[in-house]
């Protein structure tokens with residue numbers, strides 16, 4: 693059921709596909725009016741909006757001006773968010789010596805600068821409202837770097853530290869945490885690791901103590917905790933949901 697006009701507001705970037713869609717759907721189920729930002733597939737976004745009771749706004753989060761315009765639309769057309777989920781993310785993996793400046797910049801802009809711009813644009817209203825939660829979606833490579841992904845690893849490491857800085861500066865009204873998915877069943881991941889091939893899937897599973905790849909709902913369960921009352925004393929933390937693959 694679509695939450696009513698007085699329901700609290702949530703915003704999810706990249707919220708119409710993959711993990712972001714599961715997060716948007718969960719927020720709707722928890723009673724949030726949910727605005728999902730998407731990049732290019734308008735038809736798919738509107739299908740998701742209709743099926744899952746979302747409002748959608750098209751904005752390339754890698755474009756600071758577009759993102760600030762979207763933030764203005766959110767505040768004027770929808771209100772002050774109670775929850776902000778900075779989820780949109782991309783990989784452009786290359787060996788470091790082949791990484792172009794634009795590959796570097798695009799990944800930094802999408803994964804790290806976008807959370808900076810959007811949180812900075814929305815936080816004043818959230819602070820004025822006296823309550824809010826920001827959840828940044830990180831990656832395990834932000835803690836344990838991997839070869840051929842210097843841009844993504846650096847961006848996600850930066851996002852983790854940005855989370856902690858914002859938790860310090862926006863407290864006590866706004867809690868800020870970093871939710872770190874392990875390998876999670878999305879079209880992007882299936883293609884990248886060729887998981888439809890049984891041998892590739894078995895090789896991946898052998899490295900995960902829980903012997904399965906995360907479902908997007910596993911990540912939504914963790915989000916539910918981080919935005920809910922049971923985590924009211926939790927801020928500046930990382931929550932890793934990876935089936936025990938890495939144990940930091």
Ligand code: NDP
Nearest residue numbers: 706709710711731732752753754779780781831875876880
């Ligand atoms: P997908 O590729 O399935 O989806 C990415 C989402 O981000 C899409 O909704 C996409 O929008 C959106 N997006 C990407 N770039 C932009 C942009 N410039 N402007 C607006 N939206 C954008 O990714 P996942 O669901 O797998 O990943 C979601 C998050 O989880 C990312 O931050 C990723 O780094 C992180 N993560 C994922 C893991 C996994 O195993 N899947 C593991 C660890 C972390 P559109 O649909 O319009 O293209």
